[in-house]
Structures are given as C-alpha cells and as structure tokens.
Amino acid sequence: MFPEAVKNKLSCAAFFFLPGLSYSLVTSRMPAIKESAQIDDLQLGIALFCLGIAGCIGLFFSSRLVRLLKDRPTIAAGALLSTIGLVIAGCANSFASLVAGFAVIGFGIGLTDALMNAQGMFYERRYKTRSMNLFHAFFSLGGIVGSLTASLCAYLGLSPLFSFLVLVVPWTVVCLFGCQYLQEEDRQVTSSETSRANTTKRAYPLILTCFGLLSWLAYDIEGSVAEWGSVYMVSSKKADQAVAALVYGLFSGTIFIVRLFGDKLRESVGDFCLLPVCSLIVFCGMSLVLLSAGPATALCGYVVMGLGLAPVVPTIFSLAGKCKGISASEASSFIAIVAYGGLLVVPPTLGWIASHSSLGAALCLVLIFCALAFLISLTLQNFRYQLNQK
Numbered sequence: 001m002f003p004e005a006v007k008n009k010l011s012c013a014a015f016f017f018l019p020g021l022s023y024s025l026v027t028s029r030m031p032a033i034k035e036s037a038q039i040d041d042l043q044l045g046i047a048l049f050c051l052g053i054a055g056c057i058g059l060f061f062s063s064r065l066v067r068l069l070k071d072r073p074t075i076a077a078g079a080l081l082s083t084i085g086l087v088i089a090g091c092a093n094s095f096a097s098l099v100a101g102f103a104v105i106g107f108g109i110g111l112t113d114a115l116m117n118a119q120g121m122f123y124e125r126r127y128k129t130r131s132m133n134l135f136h137a138f139f140s141l142g143g144i145v146g147s148l149t150a151s152l153c154a155y156l157g158l159s160p161l162f163s164f165l166v167l168v169v170p171w172t173v174v175c176l177f178g179c180q181y182l183q184e185e186d187r188q189v190t191s192s193e194t195s196r197a198n199t200t201k202r203a204y205p206l207i208l209t210c211f212g213l214l215s216w217l218a219y220d221i222e223g224s225v226a227e228w229g230s231v232y233m234v235s236s237k238k239a240d241q242a243v244a245a246l247v248y249g250l251f252s253g254t255i256f257i258v259r260l261f262g263d264k265l266r267e268s269v270g271d272f273c274l275l276p277v278c279s280l281i282v283f284c285g286m287s288l289v290l291l292s293a294g295p296a297t298a299l300c301g302y303v304v305m306g307l308g309l310a311p312v313v314p315t316i317f318s319l320a321g322k323c324k325g326i327s328a329s330e331a332s333s334f335i336a337i338v339a340y341g342g343l344l345v346v347p348p349t350l351g352w353i354a355s356h357s358s359l360g361a362a363l364c365l366v367l368i369f370c371a372l373a374f375l376i377s378l379t380l381q382n383f384r385y386q387l388n389q390k
Contacts, residue, residue, distance in 0.1 A: 004181075005127055011178035012123055013138040015075060015116045018175050019109050020142025022082050022168055024252060026089060026105065027226040028150035028245040029160040031234050033089060036160070037098040041231075041359065045351015048227055050099045051106035052347060056340045058110020063333070071115060076179045078111025083172045090161030110340065117317065117332050122183040133262035133314045140256035140310075143226075147249025155242040204323075207383035208331060210376055211320045212338035214275070217373045218312045219339040220346045221282060224366045225251050225302060227347055232289075232298075232359050239295035247302055254306030262311045271315055272384065275377035281308025283370035290360060290367075312373075322387045 002010070026033070034044055058078065065074045085104030092098040120135045146167070153163040229247035233239040258265070266274060285304030292298040320331040346365075353362035 007178075007181040008123060008126075008183060009131070011175075011181040012116070012119045012135055014171075014175050014178050015079065015112060015119065015182075016135045016138040017142040018079055018168075018171055019082065019112050019116070020139035020252070021146045021171060022086055022105065022109065022142075023226060024143040024146025024248050025150055025163055025168065026086060026160075028147045028230055028248050029154065029163055030227065030230050031241050031244060032154065032160050033092065033098065034231070037092045037094060039095050039098065040355065042351050042355040043095050044231075045348040045354075047095070047099050047102050048347035048351070049344060051102040052340065052342075052344045054103040054106030055110035055113070056337065056344065058107040059114045059333075059337050059340055062111050062114040065111070066115070071118070071184050072179050072182050075112055075115040075119070075182065076176055078108045078115065079172050079175045080108070081105075082108030082112060083168050084108070086164040086168055087161065090159065090164045113340075114333065114336055117336065119182055121321065121332060126183065130263050130318070132318055133259050133311075136314045137256050137259035137262075140252045140259060143252025144249050144256060147245060147247070147252060151242050151245035151249065154245050204334065205325065205383070205386040207380065207386045208320055208323045208326065208334060210380055210383065211316045211331075212335055213376055214373055215313060215316050215335045215339040216342040217369045217376075218309060218316070220342040221286075221305070221366055221369050221373075222251075222309060223342075223346065224350065224363060225305060228350060228359065228363065229302060232363060233295055236358070236360050237292070237295045237298050239298075243295055243299075246299065250299055251302045251306040254303050255310040258307060258310035259314065262314055265311060266315060266318075271319060272377075272381045274311060275315065275380065276374055278308045278310075278312050279370055279374035279377055281305075283367060283374070284308075286363070286366050286370060290363060319387065324386055324388055 030044075037043075039047070062074060062078075065077070069077070082105050085101050085106070085108055087101075088104060089098060089101030092101050116135075117132075120132050123129075123135075124131055149167050150160075150163050153160075153166075226248050229251070230241075230244040233244035233247055234241060269277070282305050285301045285306075285308060288301030288304060289298050290301075292301060317332060317335060320335050323331050350359075350362040350365065353365070
C-alpha cells in the first residue's frame with residue numbers, strides 16, 4: 001500500500017485537478033453554451049460576472065463552513081456543487097438557467113479553490129517540501145484534459161452536457177473517495193494565531209498588497225483566455241468550434257510543462273527577476289493573438305502567454321507565505337480574495353466593450369494588465385525586507 005504522505009499528496013493533486021478540469025470544460029464549450037442559451041456577448045459577460053461573484057462568496061464562506069463542518073467535508077461539498085453547476089449549465093436553454101448554473105459552479109469552485117491551496121500549504125508544512133508548483137501543475141493538467149475532451153466532443157457534434165458528464169462526474173467520485181486522506185488544520189494553532197492577530201492588529205505588509213494586485217492581474221489575464229479565447233477564435237479569427245476549443249488546452253498545456261520545472265526556474269533566475277520577465281512574455285503573446293491574421297498564429301500567441309504566465313501565481317503564493325507579521329494561511333486567503341475580486345469586474349467589462357465595439361478591442365485591455373503587472377513586479381525588490389529571509 002502507499003504510505004500516508006503519498007496518499008495525502010495524490011489527494012491534494014486530485015482536488016487541484018478537478019477545478020481545472022471543470023473550468024476548462026465549461027470555457028472550452030462556451031460557444032456552444034452561448035448558442036444553446038441564445039444569448040449575446042453582453043449577457044455572457046453578465047453570466048460570467050455571476051460566476052465570479054459566486055466564487056467570491058464561496059471564498060468568504062469557506063472559513064465559516066470549515067469551522068462548522070471541518071476541512072474535508074467542506075472541500076468535498078465544493079467539489080460536489082461545482083459538478084452540479086456544470087450539469088445545470090450543460091442543460092441551460094435560457095439566460096436565467098445559464099446564470100443559475102454559473103452561480104453554482106462559481107460557489108463550488110470558490111470553496112474548492114480556497115481549501116485546495118490550504119491543503120497544499122499543510123502538505124508543505126508537514127513534510128518540509130516545496131510542492132505548490134507541482135500542485136498548481138495538476139490544475140493546469142485538468143485544463144488540458146478538459147480542453148482536449150471538449151474539442152473532441154465539439155468535433156463529433158456532441159452536446160456540452162455530454163462533455164461534462166463523461167469526465168467530471170467520475171472524477172468527482174474519485175475526489176470524494178480521496179477526501180479521507182486530506183489533512184485537518186490544527187485548531188489549537190489556528191486559535192493562537194487568531195488571538196495574536198486580534199491583540200496586535202497589524203496591517204498587511206505593503207508587499208502583500210502588491211502580491212494581491214499581481215494575482216488580480218494574473219487571474220484576469222488567464223480568465224480572458226479561458227472565458228473569451230474560444231469565442232474570439234470563432235468570431236474574429238473564423239476558426240471552427242473544434243479548433244477554438246483547443247485554446248485553453250494549449251494554454252494550460254504550456255503552463256503545466258513550465259510549472260513542472262517552476263521551482264528550479266525560480267532558483268536559477270530569482271523571483272524578483274522572474275516576475276517582470278514573465279509579464280513581458282505575456283504581453284508579447286497577447287500582442288501576437290490580437291495581430292494574427294489567422295487561427296494558427298493566434299494559437300501560437302496563446303502558447304506564448306501560457307509560457308510567461310505559468311510561474312507567476314505559484315511564485316506569488318510562495319512569497320506571500322513568507323511575509324512578516326502574518327500567517328501563511330491568512331496571506332493565502334488574502335491573495336485568493338483579491339484575485340477573485342477581479343472576476344467581478346473584468347468579464348462583464350470585456351462583454352460590455354465587445355457589445356459596443358468588438359471583442360478584439362475589448363481584449364486590448366489585457367495588454368494594459370500586462371503592462372501594469374510589469375510595473376508592479378519591478379517595485380517588489382524595494383519591499384523584499386518585509387519577507388522572512390532564509
């Protein structure tokens with residue numbers, strides 16, 4: 001039999017894989033879902049806004065549910081809810097039903113996202129190892145599998161609901177079985193950290209705010225690829241749905257490969273040099289997407305974006321856990337909440353711009369995000385004294 005550490009690691013990886021799989025499937029089949037629900041770009045943006053706000057609600061409620069149900073039942077509930085939401089979205093034939101499905105998906109993924117990163121931190125703390133890049137790689141692997149499955153189903157003319165049922169439901173059962181091998185947080189340690197925080201009332205370090213802004217931008221850049229990439233390929237690059245469904249898969253595949261070597265890359269380049277370079281690479285990739293004449297070149301642009309974006313989020317979480325005067329779990333929660341906050345604003349904004357101009361014009365906003373990420377990452381060096389040094 002597998003030792004306890006291996007079971008714990010595999011269970012953590014499974015819960016990172018599931019949100020990536022679910023998110024990839026629903027975004028890769030977005031053109032078909034949009035067609036079935038008979039909605040326009042603005043309504044799709046509103047539906048995505050509901051997904052984002054439901055995700056934020058899931059994040060806010062996760063700590064309360066953990067206190068009531070503990071960690072394992074809460075993350076299991078998140079996985080189950082996201083799967084139910086996918087089924088609702090797959091059956092959606094109106095704007096209202098799509099909004100309902102997206103809201104359930106968002107709440108479930110919000111719960112899972114908050115707790116899967118905590119489980120990764122528990123694993124690193126218990127076994128004294130750096131594994132967050134590997135766990136985030138499994139999220140990207142879920143995106144690859146979801147996109148390839150969605151592309152095949154689109155090519156065969158199968159409905160989005162079939163795409164969801166054939167993959168997500170069985171994997172959810174696997175996750176629910178593996179839930180028994182996850183860790184429960186030490187309540188005594190958590191209580192002592194909370195009492196100390198209430199006594200000192202320390203403000204968040206400025207570098208943590210910078211990390212939060214970087215995560216906000218990184219999530220929005222990735223969201224623009226996942227939520228609008230396939231739609232953009234169909235509407236602006238005249239790609240068919242089977243090709244368009246490959247966007248997030250190729251993007252996630254690049255991220256997955258880079259994250260497998262993410263820790264070594266950080267050691268050789270250095271965190272404070274790596275983040276600005278990554279921002280420039282993403283800027284070049286998005287420029288290639290917008291300036292491309294056809295689908296093939298646009299797909300190459302999305303691959304370049306994945307190359308640059310891959311190390312950003314794991315590096316942010318790793319560095320945020322070293323901030324002075326704040327616990328690693330609190331820092332992780334802050335990063336997640338700020339990142340999800342962008343999902344409340346950016347998707348409907350892109351939809352609004354697309355409805356009044358074009359989707360290509362809306363996606364120019366992503367170039368601005370890349371430029372902002374570059375400028376913020378350049379300032380991090382000035383605040384590194386706020387991190388605990390090895």
